[in-house]
Amino acid sequence: MSEYVVSMEHITKTFPGVKALDDVHLHLQAGRVMALLGENGAGKSTLMKILSGVYTRDSGDITIFGKKIEGDLTTRQAQSLGVAIIHQELNMCQHLSVAANMFLGRELIKSGGRLDNAEMNRQAEEQLARLGIHDMDPEESVGNLTVGRQQMVEIARALLINARILIMDEPSSALSNAEITEMFRIVRELRAMGTAIVYISHRLQELHHIVDDVTIMRDGKYITEGRFEDFTMEQIIANMVGHEVKNQFPRETVPRGRKILEVKHLNAGRMVRDVSFDLYEGEVLGFSGLVGAGRTETMRAIFGADPKESGEMILDGKALDIHNPGSAIRQGIVLAPEDRKKEGLCTKLSIRDNIALPNLDIITLGSRTGRINRAAENAMIEKGKNALTIKMAGPEAEAGSLSGGNQQKVVVAKWLARESRVLIFDEPTRGIDVAAKVEIYEIINSLKKQGVGVIIVSSELPEVMGISDRIIVMCNGRVTGTVDPRSTTEEEIMTYATRFGDNAASA
Amino acid sequence: MSIEKSNRSFLSRPGVASVVTAFVGVVVLMFIFAYMNPNFIRPNNLMSLARSICPYLLVGIGQGIVCITGNIDLSIGSVLGMSAMISATLVCSGVNVILAIVIDLIACLSVGLCNGVLVGKFKLPPFIGTLGTMTICRGIAQLVNNNYNTGDIGTGGLKDLFRDLFYYGRVGYLYYGVIICLLVWLVFYYIMSYTATGRHIYAVGSNVDAARLSGVDVFKTTTIAYTISAFCSFMAGLITMAAAGMGSMQAGMSYEMYGVAAAVIGGISTLGGSGLLVGVIAGASVWAILQNGLTLANVPVAMRNIIIGVIVVACVLFDILRRSGIIGKKKTA
Structure with missing residues (x-):
């Protein structure tokens, strides 16, 4: 047991109506990077939220640095034990400076309640230097930095609070290749410092650069764990999806037609x-x-x-x-944009409204008063749903409540209706x-x-x-x-x- | 991006450009009105101009700080009216001036607290939550003296001191009221720029989730902002009451909007997270100068309103165009 920095055993968590986690295990070792793999909805984020104290577990044991956690693990307790999480959507105050973000909530204060900016800037620079970043001005507004650089600031912030267990939730999803290379370098630095790292990513091809161990989850259940080199990519995918995916990229060749x-x-x-x-x-x-x-x-x-x-x-x-x-x-000519939540969908509107939105000209066709033809609308939604196998409670469900994949299908569905x-x-x-x-x-x-x-x-x-x-x-x-x-x-x-x-x- | 901090120009610091623009606006307006009517720059007019800025400055500080948290406070005008009515009613009925002010202060701060709880704790949309307290407070302002304006608060002793301190007294060319306002401004400027509380107020407005996950108490921070705003309205209410020598149920009508104007002209974003309190001085000045200057230039009231409205929109439009043109594209690698 003692070789593990963190061990989570038999973790169960139920949300109203859903069993999110069912008898899940997780083990972390100091100075190793563990990839936590699974499809969306497999329970990875829930498990990590339990480890960082955001959610409380229904049952199961958590041991961190040999200390068995009795009762609920709180956010504060998790932080004091050295657990830090870097969220998929970067959580930075864009208007504040690099140093201000790193020290947010734990500002250094001089006598008289004054902020000690000089010292915070110095320490921020020092932490960034530990990560090998020497060209960042701690007084720069975070909003002026690229996403990749913002992430470096988040990592440096984790270092600042002496994080010994670092959870990285899809850190590479918004980075350029050069930035990913730089991030990997930093993850290796952290590993060399003895930090235990949980690495969550859907980009399976990048794992071999940094990952030592893997844990695979599916549908809220623990599937398997082991050393990364003991798995083939096919085995990992098969364990994640529950069946073998023959071809990750099913390209079909069609004769090229006219321009x-x-x-x-x-x-x-x-x-x-x-x-x-x-x-x-x-x-x-x-x-x-x-x-x-x-x-x-x-x-x-x-x-x-x-x-x-x-x-x-x-x-x-x-x-x-x-x-x-x-x-x-x-x-x-239609476009399914880069940022689904911000540009692709009106997340608070229903699936029906989203699909109908760019097609109201078709739906109101033939009506002099511009009245929405419900039958035409229903037909359009039915067509989109069947063509794309969108999993949903019904067309009235909020678009924002769908998983990422299903959201993307709704974006596609609204364009399919238009030929x-x-x-x-x-x-x-x-x-x-x-x-x-x-x-x-x-x-x-x-x-x-x-x-x-x-x-x-x-x-x-x-x-x-x-x-x-x-x-x-x-x-x-x-x-x-x-x-x-x-x-x-x-x-x-x-x-x-x-x-x-x-x-x-x-x- | 370079790390040479000495190379970072003063103007490129966040928020500074808007503040400079606002002060340039003040100077330009001063020149225009001085040209139109030389009386405008007579010491006497400048003195009373400075004094007339005070209520706008106070509500601008309050509204500005609430705006920086990403919220809005519609109750400002009503709290101002409540402050004037409660203090005047108490003094008229023979209560000691100091005790009256203390009671008034408690009443006003509790409205701020209430706004903080509604918005920060129960997550009411700030527009709705403070719309409610706005109506309630206007009702209280009407209720305290049974739906009548108060009579004159009278003279003698502390009452004279009160009137002098908040409105009529002066040292040299400076009215005491102006000094008090500048002191209030200085305190909040210090809090916003140099303390963790101020940093948290900016953080909450910039990204409330990030602030919460960093351990910032969002409820407390929001409540502090609303309470500051209520305090500023309370002070503005006392000034209004001292000036009139009585409590008017109409006191502070629309002042929440004057607060928005002073804050926004001064470069504070209503979307939260950015803006400097220095700008509010310029913003409130622009507002007061327009009122004062246009009156001296014999512009009819209706035209005055139209001109002021156009200028407010133009200021904000200019700021937005400037941001999207220059700062919007400034993403360094």
Whole structure:
């Protein structure tokens, strides 16, 4: 027992109507990184919330540093025992400085109640230096930092409170590749300091860089644990989903048809410079590149969400005139945006309202007063539900109550109703579990077969290489290369993705 | 991003640019009105101008701090009216001035506390919660003297001292009331800029979840902000009462909005998390200068309202355009 920093045994937790955790085990060792794996809803977050004191367990034993926890573990107690959690959605006060965020709730005070800013800045710098970060100004507002740098601040904050058990909930989901590399370096530093780390991620391909042990959960139950090297990727996935997933990236080859969309010399701000490409029927066109390469900006400009400076777009031989998203939608180009919760859905509205929202022109067709035709609306929702197997209580359920994968399906469903010509997916599987990812890929495949042009922007190289028929690589607002995913390598894509070249001057 | 702190320009510090803009606005307005009517810059007018800023400054401080927590306090005007009515009624009925002020203070602070509990503890939307207390407090202000304005509070002893201290007395060119307001401002400026409480107020407005998870007591912080706001309204109520020498049931009408204007012109975001209390001085000044200057320039009341409204919208619009144009794109790697 004593070799474990944390051991959780027979943990059970019931929420009204749901058994969230059922006899779950977890063991952490000092100086080792444990990947906690499972699909969305497997109970990983619930378990971690129990360990950090946010939730209380119904039954089971928790031992931290040899100390058996009697009664409920409180947040305060967990913190004093050295448990720190880095949340998936970064929890920072954007307006406050780096040092102020690190010391929030435990400010250093001089006599007379004055904040000791000088000392807080000094200590903040010291902690950042321990992580090998020497170029961050502790007085900089956190809102001015990139997501990756903000995460470094969160990690440094955990160090500051002497965290010896660090829970990282999907730390890589919003980071660029370079930032992920940097984060891994820091995780290794922490490991060398003897910190026990729980690492939660849906990006299975990245685990081998840092993970020592794995624990797998499914449907609130403990499935297995062991050393990472004793598992194959297929075994891990099989344990997570409960059955074997034959093909993580089920790409289907469809004969390439005629040209659907042609984008010529598109310019829109600093991030979209002279972008040209073609999209054909029966193909999925992938967009790869580093975070901030201008892919999202390009798609937003095409969709009319951001203003264009110049450029020409031709759809099915006809010139497009897109000046706002409404005109793009009417002309057959739609976008499933990067941030589902913020841009893709009205999370407080029902699934019905969300699907109907961009299609009210169809639903009110034939009514002089603009009355919503319930029958047409129901038919539309039924069609979307069946085509996409959305798991839901009913169409009246709040969109925000669905899991990530089902939310993404609702976003897709609202566009399916329109018979659009081009569907743009921006990071379609971010934060979605393996099984739901495959379902999204299958939807993409079926769209491809129907002759719809599909564009997918993805920061995950295995995904963009696995699902696309052709990949365009961008860097610094420009197209720097086009590759065939069947023959290319990650190295080749990265070469194009980092080809900053001489265009820095024009930026 | 570079770590050379000495290179960080003063203007690029968060909130500073809005404050500078607001003060530039004050100077420009002063020039315009001085040009239109030379009487505007006579010492006598400037003295009374400074005094007329005081109530706006006080409610601006209160509303500003509540705005920084990401909330709003609609009860400010009513608490001001309540403060004036309670103190005047008590003094008129023969209660000692100091005791009357203490009772008044307790009554006003308890409204702030109540707002804090409603919004911070029971999570009422601040707009609704304080709309309720606003109506209740206006009712109390009407109730304390049986639906009548009070008579004159009279003269002699402490009553004279009270009137002098809050309104009529002065040392050199400075009215005591102005000094008191600046002291109040200084105290809250210190709290907001140099203490953990102030830091927590900013944190709650910036990201309430992050603040809670960092161990900040959100309920306590919210309540402190509302109580400060009630205190500021209480002070403004005393000034109004001292000036009139009586309690008016109409005292403080719309002052919650004047507070919003002073705070927003001074660069405090109504969305929370940002803004500097220095700006409120400029914001309240702009408001008072417009009132005073337009009166001296013989602009009819109706036109005055329209002009002031346009200027408030223009100030905020300018600030938003500036932010989205420059600061909005400033994401350094």
